[in-house]
Amino acid sequence: MQAVVCSKYGNSEALSLKEVDKPIPKEKEVLVKIHASSVNYGNLVLLKGEPYLARLAFGLFKPKYSIPGGDIAGEVESIGTGVKQFQLGEEVFGDLSAYGWGGFADYVCVPEDALALKPKNISFEEAAAVPMAAVTALQALRNKGNIQPGQKVLIYGASGGVGTFAVQIAKSLGAEVTGVCSTRNIDILLSIGADHVIDYQKENFSQTQEKYDLILGVNGSQPLSVYKRSLNPNGIFLHVGGSGEQLFQTMLQAPWTSIIGKKKVRNILQRANQKDLIYVKQLLESGQVKPIIDRTYKLSEITDAFDYFSEGHAQGKVVITV
Incomplete structure (x- = not known):
């Protein structure tokens, strides 16, 4: 599969699109075929290693997590043993920041607790802008x-x-x-x-x-x-x-x-939380909340997406289509 890989701290030029092995779900994990992801401030921290205090969690000298990307939206392609919340083919979205990141890729394996069912009234791109x-x-x-x-x-x-x-x-x-x-x-x-x-x-x-x-x-x-x-x-x-x-x-x-x-x-230190994600899902379904998307980039345009996001003037979210 294709994935964006970051092997050193730096600017957007440290990101590269490479072929990597497709993951296989372990017990209580879900394999998600990713349709969209989005860029967040946490992605910049993971890329630059700044502020330096963050390196205690992300790696002192180089990124601990080689494939960045926290927010995802996609479909369940396969499930590991013991998975109870999701079935094959269901549309899901979630935040991977507490589970090793990995959202800028074709596929990702994550614990089922990282995900929630995607609201049916919004697109994959809109869902990826949310978590x-x-x-x-x-x-x-x-x-x-x-x-x-x-x-x-x-x-x-x-x-x-x-x-x-x-x-x-x-x-x-x-x-x-x-x-x-x-x-x-x-x-x-x-x-x-x-x-x-x-x-x-x-x-x-x-x-x-x-x-x-x-x-x-x-x-x-x-x-x-x-x-x-x-x-x-x-x-x-x-x-x-x-x-x-x-x-x-x-x-x-x-x-x-x-x-x-x-x-x-x-x-405020945000923590990925399935119950909170489901609460937001209900707001999306009721129409009380809607995602605002500024620009959409392809996975191959990841450096352009990060450069634009880094300027700090995005209106709403910057989304990556996979």
Whole structure:
């Protein structure tokens, strides 16, 4: 089979399309014929080995996982012994980041717990755009942010992969949502249900009088102090992505902020979770959430896909067709 292989840390040129052995499912594993995958921030970390702290999990000197790719959507081609949740021919989607990655390939073998049945009302490409980004948004808002109906929520970086899902999931949970984005992305946010949109090219959200119960910083470049000023007295700031500097700043300040005041600062480390994926599946089936796809690339165009994604201006998700 064909697979994208990464044998050293670096830029997109470290990725190459090669012929590798087709995997065989072990006990409680499913062999999936992949139709589509997508690019996430975690793929960049795995490619570059940055921030360096991530190398403790991904390999100190070279990538521990040679075939990147976390999100997949495809069909069950064969199953190992003991598999109970899926049958041959069923359409599935899932997040492989906790199971050795491997999504940028024709086939992959994964534990059945990594997958869920694909919603019938969306395509393989749309399904591949969902798992990691949508579950990150869900875990941030519901688990870490304890979002409640009627709360005012600000999402900085609302037009990207996690951001577009966060807007829709926050709305489904009853929040009043303000999205921050550039001028060209305003229509996208309005189309997915944002109550208010702030164009950061024309207005600084922190200079308004509005205060928020929950702020989600998705790849946000603002100093932590700026977000904290816009929180209500009991508000929560959630850090998702962003610069390495902001990550360490949040890690250092989070405990201290919680001790000296009522405002909370928290980091989000997404974890693949089948129950959360099934929850998102139900939102997709009900029409409360829809994937936003910016561009689609072939597997042979993987370097172009990573170069575009690395620019940081994707509207929604970048998808790879296999």
